[in-house]
Amino acid sequence: MARHVASPVQPSFGILLASSPPPAGWKLSKPAPANKSATRKRRAIRPSACPKGAKAAFMKRVFAVLLMALSLAALPFESRSSGPDVSFSSDAMVRGGLILLKVQGCESDDLQVVWMQKEIPLLRGRDDGALRGFIAADLNQKPGVYPVAVRVPSLEMERTFEIQVNDRDYGVRKIRLPRAKVELDDASLKRARREALAVSALWKADCRPPEWEGSFWMPVNNKIVGAFGQRSIINQKKRSPHTGVDIRGKTGTPVRATNAGTVVLAADYFFTGKSVFVDHGSCIFSMYFHLDQIRVEEGEQIEKGRILGSVGATGRATGPHLHWGVRINGARVNPLTLIELSRELEP
Numbered sequence: 038m039a040r041h042v043a044s045p046v047q048p049s050f051g052i053l054l055a056s057s058p059p060p061a062g063w064k065l066s067k068p069a070p071a072n073k074s075a076t077r078k079r080r081a082i083r084p085s086a087c088p089k090g091a092k093a094a095f096m097k098r099v100f101a102v103l104l105m106a107l108s109l110a111a112l113p114f115e116s117r118s119s120g121p122d123v124s125f126s127s128d129a130m131v132r133g134g135l136i137l138l139k140v141q142g143c144e145s146d147d148l149q150v151v152w153m154q155k156e157i158p159l160l161r162g163r164d165d166g167a168l169r170g171f172i173a174a175d176l177n178q179k180p181g182v183y184p185v186a187v188r189v190p191s192l193e194m195e196r197t198f199e200i201q202v203n204d205r206d207y208g209v210r211k212i213r214l215p216r217a218k219v220e221l222d223d224a225s226l227k228r229a230r231r232e233a234l235a236v237s238a239l240w241k242a243d244c245r246p247p248e249w250e251g252s253f254w255m256p257v258n259n260k261i262v263g264a265f266g267q268r269s270i271i272n273q274k275k276r277s278p279h280t281g282v283d284i285r286g287k288t289g290t291p292v293r294a295t296n297a298g299t300v301v302l303a304a305d306y307f308f309t310g311k312s313v314f315v316d317h318g319s320c321i322f323s324m325y326f327h328l329d330q331i332r333v334e335e336g337e338q339i340e341k342g343r344i345l346g347s348v349g350a351t352g353r354a355t356g357p358h359l360h361w362g363v364r365i366n367g368a369r370v371n372p373l374t375l376i377e378l379s380r381e382l383e384p
């Protein structure tokens with residue numbers, strides 16, 4: 038574990054600590070640069086007015102005075118006005134799940150949130166000025182308790198919270214496919230490997246500035262016919278789990294972008310057929326597979342709801358449907374959880 042998350046973990050979960058006065062829960066820490074990948078990811082944090090450098094000492098004195106004041110009189114939570122308030126939409130999630138983190142009362146532009154050794158991109162709300170970010174657990178994340186470190190280097194402060202990642206039985210799906218689509222010949226295998234490399238390059242790139250805003254929308258408003266996370270048994274053999282949701286749709290039904298972003302990949306692939314990958318910034322990606330037609334180009338900036346293509350059955354599909362996937366900070370998560378959590382981001 039990186040040293041910046043090594044501080045003693047609080048005895049209770051994040052949501053319970055959210056309203057605590059900063060001096061009681063925060064510990065002083067030497068400002069240390071985040072690790073390499075975290076430094077790169079910081080770019081996505083939106084700049085804002087914030088105390089830095091010389092102001093840090095002044096702010097420390099302010100906290101000291103506040104600490105004294107709080108020890109003399111037990112103030113109601115509402116009266117505690119200084120220091121960042123960190124809250125989580127939940128203190129636990131399942132593998133493949135998501136938690137929305139909110140930091141209020143922090144003007145600082147150097148606040149860092151580190152989870153699974155990656156810095157979480159934060160977005161400052163236009164209306165309330167709060168910073169928000171998604172804490173995501175990959176579908177294959179080992180269940181356990183993991184720390185979330187919240188640091189304000191300019192104030193030399195750090196606080197660590199615990200998030201529980203639980204296991205979940207997502208069930209099984211059994212699929213029958215033509216043999217050639219499962220047992221690949223040399224040419225198909227080479228092609229599939231080349232395509233997998235092109236896709237994995239997307240996850241290795243730096244986080245881009247946020248283009249997404251507000252809530253995320255369903256790309257096709259229809260029934261879910263294939264749930265997220267199911268273990269797959271194809272032609273009686275165990276295969277990779279289902280990393281997205283399958284949405285019912287007739288061939289030709291328009292598929293819309295779940296949020297604003299940039300099309301970073303639009304190609305016809307062996308497994309996923311005609312596929313569109315959208316980078317929404319903040320290391321949030323959405324993927325749309327098995328399309329009949331693609332109606333956008335790589336590099337194109339798109340608005341929320343923009344038609345990306347149409348439902349089809351291209352690639353390795355048993356029939357027309359939309360496979361929709363989401364990745365957040367590298368983690369494969371349930372897109373429906375993103376829709377649910379992002380509702381509160383709507384002004």
Ligand SMILES: [Zn+2]
Nearest residue numbers: 263282283360
């Ligand atoms: Zn699917």
